[in-house]
Amino acid sequence: QKEVEQNSGPLSVPEGAIASLNCTYSDRVSQSFFWYRQYSGKSPELIMSIYSNGDKEDGRFTAQLNKASQYVSLLIRDSQPSDSATYLCAVNPNRRGYNKLIFGAGTRLAVHP
Amino acid sequence: GAVVSQHPSRVICKSGTSVKIECRSLDFQATTMFWYRQFPKQSLMLMATSNEGSKATYEQGVEKDKFLINHASLTLSTLTVTSAHPEDSSFYICSARIGTSGGSETQYFGPGTRLLVL
Numbered sequence: 001q002k003e004v005e006q007n008s009g010p011l012s013v014p015e016g017a018i019a020s021l022n023c024t025y026s027d028r029v030s031q032s033f034f035w036y037r038q039y040s041g042k043s044p045e046l047i048m049s050i051y052s053n054g055d056k057e058d059g060r061f062t063a064q065l066n067k068a069s070q071y072v073s074l075l076i077r078d079s080q081p082s083d084s085a086t087y088l089c090a091v092n093p094n095r096r097g098y099n100k101l102i103f104g105a106g107t108r109l110a111v112h113p
Numbered sequence: 114g115a116v117v118s119q120h121p122s123r124v125i126c127k128s129g130t131s132v133k134i135e136c137r138s139l140d141f142q143a144t145t146m147f148w149y150r151q152f153p154k155q156s157l158m159l160m161a162t163s164n165e166g167s168k169a170t171y172e173q174g175v176e177k178d179k180f181l182i183n184h185a186s187l188t189l190s191t192l193t194v195t196s197a198h199p200e201d202s203s204f205y206i207c208s209a210r211i212g213t214s215g216g217s218e219t220q221y222f223g224p225g226t227r228l229l230v231l
Contacts (some may be wrong), residue, residue, distance in 0.1 A: 032218065034220075044206070046220075101147075
């Protein structure tokens with residue numbers, strides 16, 4: 001089992017719709033969770049961080065964390081073609097002696113006009 | 114947000130030469146920086162963790178003598194690919210961590226360096 005799992009996609013949504021990206025993680029004690037967006041040929045860009053159970057909203061983006069079920073999701077409202085990119089879920093297990101991000105393989109999102 | 118720069122953005126070199134890549138945190142101090150490599154259509158692969166003033170910690174399978182890392186100051190880490198070969202051609206990305214562990218630490222990525230070894 002991979003430590004951080006994401007559906008590779010592509011996830012195709014029409015412009016204006018809600019895109020829902022999901023991520024599950026295996027280490028139950030993980031405390032820090034991040035979503036990065038990576039355009040083709042570019043480096044990852046931080047979109048959201050979340051540390052507590054529940055929802056965290058920032059503009060059109062909402063991150064959701066459920067530690068009991070070990071999943072974190074990202075919702076993108078009013079999707080735009082410019083949102084087309086690969087979205088990387090990253091988890092920091094915050095284990096003693098291991099303070100690094102573990103990345104999922106990423107979900108490719110395609111927003112079509 | 115925090116800004117991380119990398120130089121050069123793109124480099125082409127001959128096989129057998131060495132290439133140095135710089136990673137700088139521009140508006141914050143980073144005691145820890147990370148070096149990643151990404152091949153086309155693959156995910157990020159962590160190569161090593163660079164700690165200011167101490168030796169880097171390499172991930173399993175990454176040759177420390179081939180990928181030399183120096184973190185001489187709180188704002189600069191360098192990665193040197195020694196005796197580069199075509200299979201080292203890749204997208205090298207650094208990140209710098211801000212914040213304290215177990216709390217609000219966040220990694221910010223540099224723009225990446227695309228290396229092509231001929």
